[in-house]
Amino acid sequence: EPEVTQTPSHQVTQMGQEVILRCVPISNHLYFYWYRQILGQKVEFLVSFYNNEISEKSEIFDDQFSVERPDGSNFTLKIRSTKLEDSAMYFCASGPADTQYFGPGTRLTVL
């Protein structure tokens, strides 16, 4: 059964550094999403992506964040200058229009 995959599983970085989180969505899906989950808190929507452009973004998704689909398979989330409060699990999801399947997540730790 196809799955969403994410790399790395754990990323440790220093405050102010740039990080790129990578996702490989399920191949025939058209909608892509990034979420974050701070430890013990709810899953928070960051951004949705369709037809090679952002379709929705939340207030969290400020100028420090960007997403790309550099080729036919990868979907990336870049954080330009990480802050301590960016420490969280980041989940990628993909799906057809009305549902989504999540990857296993990347745990980002900002020191």
Next chain:
Amino acid sequence: EDQVTQSPEALRLQEGESSSLNCSYTVSGLRGLFWYRQDPGKGPEFLFTLYSAGEEKEKERLKATLTKKESFLHITAPKPEDSATYLCAVLIYNFNKFYFGSGTKLNVKP
């Protein structure tokens, strides 16, 4: 403001003791309501999508129902392996984003 509220926050059951989890929502233009299961340190696992009031979906010991204001996830004769956090999320018309509730953490004791 669109809201999704889940209750209870935590639920402890004995194996075989049936119960229900609640997800209430106040959104304008519900397009779909989704239930997920999340195990510690893992991504949410899709369970059900419900689209309209009166709809029901079943999978093994789980049954999800939907009204105009809330959804219930009924767990019949749960087993310890059903222990997880159950999340609900809503998708509203004209917006391609999902709003998640805070989840109900279910613990089933043998």
